[in-house]
Amino acid sequence: MLFGLCVIRRCQALDIPRILEIEYVSFKQDDVYSEDLLRFLCAYCNDHSYVYVTSGGVVGYIITCIEGNAAHVISIAVAPGYRRRGVGRALLCTALQLLATGKVAEVFLEVRVSNTPALSLYRAAGFEISEMIKSYYGDGEDGYRLVLRDKKRAREFCLDVKEKLHQV
Numbered sequence: 343m344l345f346g347l348c349v350i351r352r353c354q355a356l357d358i359p360r361i362l363e364i365e366y367v368s369f370k371q372d373d374v375y376s377e378d379l380l381r382f383l384c385a386y387c388n389d390h391s392y393v394y395v396t397s398g399g400v401v402g403y404i405i406t407c408i409e410g411n412a413a414h415v416i417s418i419a420v421a422p423g424y425r426r427r428g429v430g431r432a433l434l435c436t437a438l439q440l441l442a443t444g445k446v447a448e449v450f451l452e453v454r455v456s457n458t459p460a461l462s463l464y465r466a467a468g469f470e471i472s473e474m475i476k477s478y479y480g481d482g483e484d485g486y487r488l489v490l491r492d493k494k495r496a497r498e499f500c501l502d503v504k505e506k507l508h509q510v
């Protein structure tokens with residue numbers, strides 16, 4: 343996928359150090375995945391795991407794994423200086439495309455109840471709370487499991503993804 347001078351391409355092993363850097367500045371320490379786990383996920387879920395690359399390098403990533411008839415967004419993050427420019431939406435749309443094109447029946451993910459920016463993104467995409475998971479996170483915070491099954495919503499959210507991308 344090409345957006346001006348930027349590109350979304352599959353995650354490669356050489357991207358792992360940069361993904362790890364973005365993890366460290368994006369998540370609480372408890373939530374940061376180990377380098378080995380990221381390496382494994384990038385390889386094992388390679389068909390649906392992407393990085394967003396600008397002329398300056400990788401600025402965001404998404405890891406999505408297929409679980410049965412569902413796509414599970416395992417992790418998504420955008421480097422702080424590149425947020426609110428449509429990068430997260432573009433990355434999320436790589437997973438929503440799986441729903442929009444009928445390859446899966448649902449997309450689901452977990453999010454901290456306090457993570458307002460991420461919840462805003464997911465709500466805008468049409469995700470709904472399927473369950474609240476008590477003490478889901480290492481520090482005891484609860485999590486929401488969110489699910490999106492509405493293909494039309496997924497399609498609509500991703501229709502104008504290019505227009506929403508500002509110069510990055």
Ligand SMILES: CC(C)(COP(=O)(O)OP(=O)(O)OC[C@H]1O[C@@H](n2cnc3c(N)ncnc32)[C@H](O)[C@@H]1OP(=O)(O)O)[C@@H](O)C(=O)NCCC(=O)NCCS
Nearest residue numbers: 368418419420425426427428429430431453459460462463
């Ligand atoms: C969540 C995250 C990936 C969003 O990435 P992003 O590139 O900033 O998102 P976008 O610019 O594509 O935003 C798309 C929409 O999401 C919503 N949104 C995103 N960030 C928001 C914020 N800080 N406040 C309110 N709404 C927000 C808005 O509806 C936005 O559309 P708009 O800009 O037209 O209003 C980013 O904030 C991030 O990396 N956070 C830290 C890591 C994280 O929490 N990951 C999710 C774990 S579950």
